[in-house]
Amino acid sequence: MLVFDLVRGALPAFRGYSQALIIDEVQKSVLSGHFAVNQLMRRALMELLRMVGETALDGLASSNENVVHASARFFVEHAQLEYRLRADLPTLSEATVRDLLQEADIFVRSFNGFSSFGLFSPLDGMRIVSLVSELLSHLWILSSLTFGATPLPVILVSVILSAMPCMLSWARNPTKTWGTRVDRLEARLAAKQDAMRHLAHSDAFRPEIMLFDLGPWILRSWARARKALLGLERRHDRAERDVFSKMISQLYLSGAFSAFEHIPVLLVLNNSTTSLGTFTMYRNALQSLFLTSGTLIHTLRMAFQSIFLMAAFSAARQLRPRLEPPAERVVPFRPALKGMAINIRDLSFTYPGSNNPSLRSVDLTVSAGEAVAIVGCNGSGKTTLSKVLLRIIDFGDGEILVNGIDIRRYRPQDYHAHVTAVFQGFSKLSTSVQGNVGVGYVPGMYDTDSVQSAIDLAGADDLVRSLPDGVQTILDGDVSYHTNCEGFPASGSVPRKPHGLSGGEWQRIAISRAFMRARRPEVQLLVFDEPTSSLDAHAQKQFHDTIEQISRDSDGNRTKTVVFITHRLSTARRADKIAMMESGTITEFGTHEQLLALKGRYAAMYHASI
Template sequence: MMSLKPIHCYWQDLLLPFAEWSYRGLRDSSSKRILAHPGSSRSIYDVWLDSTTIPGDSMGRLLPGAHRSLTNKNLKLSLEIASKCILEFCGLIWSLHPYRLLAMISSNIFRGILPAFRGYSQAMIIDEIQCLFSSGDFTLTRLFHLLAFEIIRMGSESVLDTLATNNEQTLNNSIRFVMEHKQMEQRLRMDIPTMEDPVTRDLFQEADLFVRSFNGMSSFGLLSPFDVIRLLTLFSELVSHIVILYSLTLNDTPVLLSTISILSTLYPLLIPWLIPSRTYYDQNQNPRQSRLAEKQERMRSLAQSDSYRPEVIVFGLGPWILRNWAVARRATLGLGQPQSRSTTGPLSALLTPVDTTGLFTALQNVPLVLALQASSVSLGSFTLYRSSLQSLVYTSRNFYNTVHMAYQSIFLLGAFTASMQIKPSMQPKSEKVLPYVHSPRGMKIEARNICFTYPGSTVPALNNVSFSLEPGETLAVVGFNGSGKSTLANILLRVFEFGSGNLFVNGCDIRRVEPAEYHEHVAAVFQGFAKFHASARANIGVGYVADIHKTSAIERAAELADARHLLDSLPKGLNTNLEATQEARTPFGITSQHCQSSSRHGLSGGEWQRIAISRAFMRARRPEVELLLFDEPTSSLDAHAQNRVFDTIEELSTSPSGGRCKTVIFITHRLSTARRADKIAMMENVYH
């Protein structure tokens, strides 16, 4: 039950029965937020959603990231997704580095021909050696000349491969940054009602898999959608080996040698890799790289964590988070910076990547010269035939695996594209948007029959709540736990969307005002306020990020919250890193070696509450702020500290001339505190 009572009179009860706002309605509304692809009868969202259906169970859905089976239906869906997304995706890559992309395509085609050319060159060396043995005119000078020429050829091939790899790495890092930036920007646009839809959450999870696959973190293996271009390499390699095998067969290759070659392909390769594979990241990061990685993951956690979302929305932290993440991410990817030099010398760089195992394997067949002297088939031809046949088998298998992973990645690309087209449910349509009307005397609020039911619940959290506040008035909300006090606060802050009823702010329907514009005029302390795993400066400064680097502004906010002595007691003052929750400390299960609790300063519940109040006061002092909303702001403070905080709130809501300039709403369990208000709202959950 909720009633508004002036200090000297009671208002009538306001709760009336209402129709349930169902969870199905929320899902239906989220589906309508998907934009249809131009010129298509079905949106990309519809196609993606169809692909998640479990065969034989129209109501069941695949888990996010689950493989789609190769069926006629899924094949058609993949083609439909590709027709809607591939051109746009390729256009994005082209717009970043067109010349690098052309170089990458050309190099991949050329690199596919190199294995066949390599085998042909080595076969020629073996033929020369065979001729030397057969003629009896054998000299070490001739042999060394052939071997030196082959090593130079392989070295040149390795240099070209290194150049192509560096080009691919730069191009891949660029597109990875752009995709991650787009995803984070879109996530920061989303409001809580939108992300409460389970289908939408699955969609964003698959979109996240698509973006993370550029890091080699896809659930489909180490294939990035960007690596699909390497299909050109495999295809050209297949064609070159087929041409060689066809030409050798025409030269009357004995059936026995062909049989031996085919049987040899059944045995696995036993020669181990003599040179370890190269990596493109430094596992032993220096302190600066670790700090950048920590900052990057911290910003990502702020963008994606549900526990932070209310304050990210209300305090308008989206652009600040995106900007800080972009700076750290670009630095960790090495974008915009000169490439670091290799620690190896020129000779090592030339010889290290050379694949000498193929040459030595071919030379091991030299003792067979005597056995084949009477045959018209040279040892080089036999070696080339066998190596080409082996390569054809392995290349075919790699080609199939790559095509299979590319097929799965198409559905992730569809999820990413669909997620980019979602609009927040609380965002009004462009033709209905009204500008916010500023009131210098505080915010006027009129609530009429506000109803709200949490998704999945059958019991309303709010039922026909109605009240009005004049500009500059103070409202105290009291009631038992579970009566809907915090829910009402989240609705007034436009964190939650109410199901039915009307809410007018300064005479304007709040649903026609853009939430981001409305949030510029409010400041709040949430009951479950965020404890950021960052410095004291950042924890307070996010209340108004424009002044986050102004020490005087942060210290003034701390003074208003009676927290100046707390900052002075910290080991490094405002630069002290504060210990937060485990969730904030290890986003995605990643913990930096420089993020351990031993380097963090822990705070008590009351100390954290002072930090949260200081955060709100960073913005509360602003002239554009008209509403101050505090949800149990002093629950962990003693009576004297509570009085000082509420004295400050009263001071902030009063203009220098003595008039009221801000509307104040606070939730409290203490009657002594409630008496400070002009009106009191008593809330009671009649369903319990």
Template structure:
């Protein structure tokens, strides 16, 4: 039977044709392979080359070992039939036995070298892949992190990126070795009968079909479970993270949350069990097909041996070779099917890497004006959060002088913090224009713009690092400049707090790590303020800077603000009108629009919304 006949048979048989189509469609998912290998090459080129060479060399040894065994058997038969002496027989067989032993030793050495190379390559690539993912995370916009769909993508990337790229690489090398091994074995088998190739293929294709089919099912099951898995992980975090500990105990939430976690995970286990059971049943039938194919080939070789057409050595050669070739063929197709599954997971890693930020720096950025001369202008600004139908800000027009202090006042949800996010380009506006000295914000390099704006948001970060790091992050190039850190801490009133800690500015804040010290809300806010004061920025944004401090500390900070904000463009957001009054001008927002502007005295005389809010807050202090 020629190879042409084999192909014609495979394409006309409907069952096998369907399997062939499955093979063709599965190959399409391998489009990620070149990109993945480029990543590996970037991470560890030398060890990748060494691994390929070791794999190819090791894969050629089985065919050589089988052939030497065949030569030994034939030589023994010839020597026995010739009736030679034992000494002569040993002398004749010794070179062949020595060659076989040498191949075994070489194989053992290559296996250990491959194990070492694979471990080093895995460690280096894992570090590289995780670094790429973290770098991508820092590039993406704030809008991404406020989307549930993004967190599904991120979760899948974290699950897949930590292991599946390396699994694909290892399996690809295994596949390369299996193919090389099969080529060597087929070179021996095809000397006997080309029908053996058909038996090999027919016995292995069902394994491939079942593997691909259930690989797809497992992948789509896992992908579908992403939101539920994130919910289960969230329940786990609530049960274990310090910020939830008090309420979980006070409200007796423990058992309820454990039950929710267990219910989700148990459902996952049941779905996985169903797929595993069905695959096992299918695999039993496949093993029977493989056994029939092997003994059919064995019977064919045995019949040839009985007829005297092949030697006893050939019988041992072809029987052993077919069994190994069958195993190699099944291994190749199973590896392809598994690669198909693993590549589905790797595609989730690349899906995350392919996300593009919408807020970007221009190709030819303009320099940030130093010092500011004309100030900030917002003209007819509109902004709507992604996924929202109603604009958060609409028709915002405002002019701010270079050294003016502006207080933003309004009810929760009026758009105060959103406006500040637009000034720092955490989001881009939908319509209108924002300029600094007549230069649009979008014309500046992002890093340059943000370096010139000192920020303290209400939900500022509390890093589980040293006090020096927590403050120094406000101006990273000067993080280790102790004098500048001390100055910022002193200006924010944080210096006395830090000096009382056991290790001063080297004390780790928070309870996450051994030796860490937690601070009160007010103490943390002083640390956050110091971080904002680290920057020599011309624009200062303070979102609720006194929200967590007591009345005495507020008065102290109030006096500091007057001095620290002098000569800077400052934006204050506060519900405490004692802080608001220090501003040169007060802007009142309501439902995303500016409804009032003026000084404290002007707005009080106007008797509008500001006067109403001020009066209500004042009454809360005077009412007994």
């Protein structure tokens, strides 16, 4: 690319020289009255060959640039997606990291032409080489045509007068620099405009928009931001002054100053045998000089901006997830035969930006193969404790020992391979039933028998059979996701409208997803956060019977540890132990009978529920 850009930068000089030779040949023929057809044809043939060569070089260079640009674009997009997926929640919770990732995203979008500061990527910085080469070729032409025959002051005056219209235009409308107050204001206005548009188009906000009559406020807020972005709120007198100044500049300035551009050549023509071709080449070179200079300045300015974004991209690639332990502390996860043993000691956690800890001095011991239920009122910290236990978020003080090893010494990927869960806020993917269930264990996603077995275990077989296309039925979810192997209608068929499910039906799909992995021998911990909140009593019993079945081996021995988070005390009774949480800590722990004998908070809740 460097060689191509250097050569392409010099092409305008060769083009002007070749065309000047043809003009000179025509001028000579006209003045002499004798047309040298052979000489003229030879010049025309040389020009044709030059055009063919230039076109071929441009085509080859463009093809090379497309390959390099597509490769670089794929690389940065792949790297961006990679570190986005690698980043965990604790890392993304830091404001500095979010800002860094946002600047890295701008860098990546610049390769697609979607950058906030223009159609530019650092790869286009190679264009600077071509522009410098082109600029030098124009300067060489001008110097060879004027120096020696024209005094230096005359040349300087000519160049300054030629540049005057551009300088005045720049002075009236200086180019905004990146990161100025105006840019920041425009960014805020754009964000406000997009936020109002999102509110207007989102079905999720429609009930509150109707209830609180937010329509007029949304429309007014959008209109103010949009008008400001479009420049429709300028004062009329200012607009009139702008129009008047532009008319004056366009009518007089360019014409007045351009008359002085050709002073050097006119002097040369008066004192030498300078030809019409030379004059044409001089004029073209002078005009191209300022055009190339302006383009070069603009490109340099954007390249300077892009350096900082490229630095953010490079820094983002070096981010290490906070949950990832240092290499020297990593311990490989070694599964136990009877499930996962968990020992939580004096655990505390506070969400970023909050002054009140969500977990405080939590102590909990779960033996290998035990089933433990965690109960408590809303906001008591049950879900937060499950996320900490699953290594979705990190904790502050205290420690968690898993099979006798500090949980922070396990790589999250290794640990997660031995865990499955149903989250309270599970994902609803806009793909087929098979895709929604199969993501629970991706290697088995396209194994119809494995998917169907997970659906049967979750008691969702009747539901799936009732759907229009069975496991291939496309569901109307919250997140769009499709694969090229499933979830599409057969060739020639009419695509069906995505099928909607109720809350309880979606919960069965989420349970099926967890069961894709739960049956596997390497999985030793099952965590369920309100897994049956939308199910009826019969479905709840079937679910717990299934958990009891898959958590034991063929001899009836426990091989998996189970943690339930629930507000249903009838569910909690089925567990071996029950932990009562209040205000972020465990206040009571024991069997159902032991907690009833304490006559504490659990006993009061239980007697109130029957």
